[in-house]
Amino acid sequence: MEELKTRLPKDAVSVNPTILEQHGRDESYHAPHNPDAVVFAKSRDDVVEVMRIAAKHRVPVIPFAIGSSVEGHVIPVQGGISLDVTAMNQILEIRPEDFLVRVQPGVTRTQLNRALKPYGLFFPVDPGADASLGGMAATNASGTTTVRYGTMRDQVRDLEVVLPGGEVIHTGSLAAKSSSGYHLTGLFVGSEGTLGVFTELWLRVYGLPERVMAIRAEFPDVSGCVKTATAVLGAGIPVARMELVDERIIEAVNAYKGTSYPKVPTLFLEFHGNPEGLERDVQTARELAEEEGCLGFAFDSDEESRQQLWEARHSAARAFMAQYPGRGMMTTDVCVPISKMAQAVTDARELLDREGVYGAVLGHIGDGNYHALIAVDTKDPEDVARAEAINEQLVEYALACGGTCTGEHGVGLGKRKYQEKEHGRALLVMKAIRSALDPLGIMNPGKLID
Amino acid sequence: MEELKTRLPKDAVSVNPTILEQHGRDESYHAPHNPDAVVFAKSRDDVVEVMRIAAKHRVPVIPFAIGSSVEGHVIPVQGGISLDVTAMNQILEIRPEDFLVRVQPGVTRTQLNRALKPYGLFFPVDPGADASLGGMAATNASGTTTVRYGTMRDQVRDLEVVLPGGEVIHTGSLAAKSSSGYHLTGLFVGSEGTLGVFTELWLRVYGLPERVMAIRAEFPDVSGCVKTATAVLGAGIPVARMELVDERIIEAVNAYKGTSYPKVPTLFLEFHGNPEGLERDVQTARELAEEEGCLGFAFDSDEESRQQLWEARHSAARAFMAQYPGRGMMTTDVCVPISKMAQAVTDARELLDREGVYGAVLGHIGDGNYHALIAVDTKDPEDVARAEAINEQLVEYALACGGTCTGEHGVGLGKRKYQEKEHGRALLVMKAIRSALDPLGIMNPGKLID
Known part of the structure; x- marks a missing residue:
């Protein structure tokens, strides 16, 4: 600590309790743990200095910026230095x-x-x-x-x-x-x-593409959304965005953003391209959607309603959680081969209903990646355990059909327990690489690999 | 050797001089060196057996299939076992x-x-x-x-x-x-x-795309080709193929394949998409080409002439080398940022002319990757040295503008000398990974990293 203060600008090092607390948590249900100090780096040289001192004293270093992880990546579970790079924003x-x-x-x-x-x-x-x-x-x-x-x-x-x-x-x-x-x-x-x-x-x-068109395709059930998504991929349409949101998400978003989208399972689509090619793609997609029972195919083609659509999608998790103040967010993040997606998403929706948790399904369905969001009472061990059991069941299914436990959120703390099951002996190779590059074990210890 | 013969089917292990020789060379100018034995693997279990025996006796293992490397990857420079997997072809x-x-x-x-x-x-x-x-x-x-x-x-x-x-x-x-x-x-x-x-x-x-169209765009000079390619990328046209061939390659291909393409620098293009979008893309590309002085914009839209075009392109290196029997092929493989491409390719063409070597320029110009092919008299050290000096000069330029010494051929033997210059201290990280995963140093020693 003394060495940090000597070698770095004085205001770069903080042990202020509020600052420590801000750097001890993320956006997830994972338990917070404070760092021993926060260093605000302004340059590469600051980072080099911190790493040299940390290596000398074998102190953990946890890189930190916005803190928007949902798997505990930035939580300093073994204390140490939270290395804040938000000022490196050029x-x-x-x-x-x-x-x-x-x-x-x-x-x-x-x-x-x-x-x-x-x-x-x-x-x-x-x-x-x-x-x-x-x-x-x-x-x-x-x-x-x-x-x-x-x-x-x-x-x-x-x-x-x-x-x-x-x-x-x-x-x-x-x-x-x-x-x-x-x-x-x-x-x-x-x-x-x-x-x-x-x-x-x-x-x-x-x-920026010459022409952009956003569309909401509404369906009576989640399965119609997924089958349409699969058909669009199968037809080789170079769709730019293809998102599934179930009726619970639509409801939450309408309340949170003041929109008035119909409360049914919906595909949010976007197409990019030259005007002629795009029109043809949209027409083909519409035909495929109608074959799967599409109830409405609404164009959000002007820039304002298009922006609104994607803001709604980006705020989906926050909108959902806003309905349950005081609860923490747990989200599954499995990714499965396309052929397994319809079954996987339908099963997930049914599982949430059957377990009676506060849950919703949404996802990047063109990638086979979907999230089951659950609002968890983090103070109730039974509620946490029930949500974890759901998470585990969805992960087991994904791994059994050749998928992954995390499509985009990362492993952090929450998905460590699935690493051996997913990677088998390849995990030893990962460990060997980590040891070779960080022999002292000071880089974000306790994350990714045990 | 005894152990190999005991643990594997008898006909799987060969020390036949012809077989050894076939596994001691590739398609490049690099000097051959025979393995001590060739093992023909038929299954993963055969490969496991070979690796266990090789590890026990610390014998090099060099995986081998078609042997079409142009950088000496499969040459057993330290002897050992050439592990032939051509029978694993299911x-x-x-x-x-x-x-x-x-x-x-x-x-x-x-x-x-x-x-x-x-x-x-x-x-x-x-x-x-x-x-x-x-x-x-x-x-x-x-x-x-x-x-x-x-x-x-x-x-x-x-x-x-x-x-x-x-x-x-x-x-x-x-x-x-x-x-x-x-x-x-x-x-x-x-x-x-x-x-x-x-x-x-x-x-x-x-x-397979709904519609495919191949085009030859002919230019008075290489620079017109490159500028058109840059403009097509800049316009965001999702071109499927965009290849540069200079007049020497056209000449060689015409002789080798019996085609009669005009002997001028040419872009070979291909477009994939729905009919409406594709037509619009082709039209935009044509306008861009004409702005750069395009002499002819020839459509090879029927399947036969399209196949012929790409067979011609794929045989370009062989066609060029067929003009110089007995010589070995040396090819540069640099890849540069798009903005540097016009200068890089024009300089390369001039350098080949100035040095008076048997050389031609072609490449995957949409990626910034081009090859200067040189027919080298491998028995004449001066000729080899001159070709190597050209190679080095082109690599130096590519690295100076943030590019790479090899876009697609790999390092093998020929590009090892540029690894430190290109990767700097990252090379130490690569070495640490290699040592961690192959502590005995038996996997293809002498390649990639020294």
């Missing part, structure tokens, strides 16, 4: 011709999109929260556009990383593809702060 | 609804596409050679469709890998995306046989 370079940007880790996704708009560019990955790009890279976040544009891992070209010993590396290059050396960028993306601290990111960005 | 499962297939590593790309056709599916990655899918995964191969569909790494969902000690793991899952554990699939793809032996691959496949 967009350093925009290269329109290369479709690349260079940003610091504390830049948020909406901040980046505001800066890109004048160039006719956008960054597609959009988790519900206005998360930091560093955090999004650390968990391989994704969102509503992944079905077309891919996950965070697909956007990161290069990372500047401060390793546990204070060494600085670059993991990739600016080339669109490379067969040079091991794919470190892919390894560090999704490593959840266990291999190093990101201090700069080169990200791929995209030209 | 397509084990096709899941049309999930757009997934499960294959053994010896299956070739054309074999897979033949099997997929009845399902209306195709596998996009297409290096020039009819390479094995295991080898393509090992080098993160790509090809003409990468601009739209991505590299080999983008297609591999899961690998079954036999580790250096004989342990078997799966690196991924069948889910379209995952945030669970470290991204081992991405790490093993492109690891060039240095981390383990692939025994099964789950690959993503795609629906």
Whole structure:
């Protein structure tokens, strides 16, 4: 602590109880635990300094930005230093011709999109929260556009990383593809702060499409939504967004955002392209939806109602939780092969009903990724246990059909117990890599792998 | 050797000089070196057996399939066992609804596409050679469709890998995306046989597009090709293929394949989509090409001339080398950011002319990846040195502008010398990973990293 204060600007180090508390929790049901100190880094050099001191004294370091994790990633379960990079929030370079940007880790996704708009560019990955790009890279976040544009891992070209010993590396290059050396960028993306601290990111960005059209396709049941989604994928339509929201989410969103969407299971769709091609795609999608019993195919084609639609979708989890003040959010995040999706989602909806919990289903159905949201009374061990049992049952099904326990939220604390079941002996390889890169075990201990 | 013969079927182990010689070389200018033995594996269990014996006696193992590497990947520079998996060539499962297939590593790309056709599916990655899918995964191969569909790494969902000690793991899952554990699939793809032996691959496949159109856009100079390519990308046209071939390649292909394409620098283009959208894309591309001085915009829209076009492109390197019997092929493989491409390709063309070597330029220009092919007299050290100096100069330029020394061929023997310059201290991380996973150093020693 003394050394931190000596080597860093005085106001960079804090042990203020409120500050510690803010850095001891995230947005999930996981129990908070305070760090011993918070360091506010302003530069890569600050991060290097912290890592050197931490390595010398074998103190845990937990990178922290927005704190919007839903799996406890940023909770300092063994104390140590919470390394806050929110002040590292500069967009350093925009290269329109290369479709690349260079940003610091504390830049948020909406901040980046505001800066890109004048160039006719956008960054597609959009988790519900206005998360930091560093955090999004650390968990391989994704969102509503992944079905077309891919996950965070697909956007990161290069990372500047401060390793546990204070060494600085670059993991990739600016080339669109490379067969040079091991794919470190892919390894560090999704490593959840266990291999190093990101201090700069080169990200791929995209030209705003010539024409955009948003659509709400309403169905009598969840199964109609899922079957339509599968058919749209099967027809090879390059849909840009394809989201499932059940009637409970619609109800919550209407109350939270003042919208008046019909209270039925709905697909939120978006199409990007040239006008002629897009019109044809929309027509095909409409025919497929009608074959599955679509009740209404509503166009939100003007910019305002389109924005409103996606704001509604992004606020879905918050809207749902707002109905249950004082409760904590538990969310499953399984991802299954497309052919298993209809069964998986229908079973999940029935399971929530049968167990009588406060639950809803929504998800990025084009990826086979869906969430069962449960409002949990975190003070009632029985309620927590019931929600955990549901979570476990959905994960078991996903793993049995070749899926994953987490499509986009990451492992953190909540999904550690499924790692051995999902990865088998590959977990030993992961452990070997972690030990090789962080032999002292100071990077975000207690997360991802036990 | 005795142990190999005891533990494996008798005909699986060979020390026949012709067999050894066939496994001691690849398609490049790199000097051959024979293995001590060749083992023909028929199953994962055979591979496990070989790895256990090799680990026990600390003998190098070099995975081998088609041998179409152009960077010496399969050459057993330290002797040992060449592990031939060509007999593991079964397509084990096709899941049309999930757009997934499960294959053994010896299956070739054309074999897979033949099997997929009845399902209306195709596998996009297409290096020039009819390479094995295991080898393509090992080098993160790509090809003409990468601009739209991505590299080999983008297609591999899961690998079954036999580790250096004989342990078997799966690196991924069948889910379209995952945030669970470290991204081992991405790490093993492109690891060039240095981390383990692939025994099964789950690959993503795609629906055949509704409409396909191939086009040859002819230009007075290479620069017009490159500028058009940049403009097409900038306009956000989802072009499926965009290939540069210079006049020397056209000449060689005409002689080799009996075609009669005009002898000028040409862009080979292909568009995929619904008829309305595709027509609009082609029209926009044509306008952009004409702005850059396009001399001719020839449609190869019927299936036969389209097939002919891509066969011509795939045979380009062989056609070029056929003009110089007895010479070996050296090819650069740099990949640069799009904004640097016009300068890079023009400089490369001028450099080849100035040095007076037998050289030609072609490449996957939509990715910023181009090849300077040089026919080298491998018996003349001066000629080899001159070609290497050209290679080095092009690599230096690519690295200086943030690119990579190899976009798709891999490091093997030929690009090792550039690894430190390209990766800096990240090379130490790669070495740490290699040591952690292969502590005995028996997996393809002498390749990728020194």
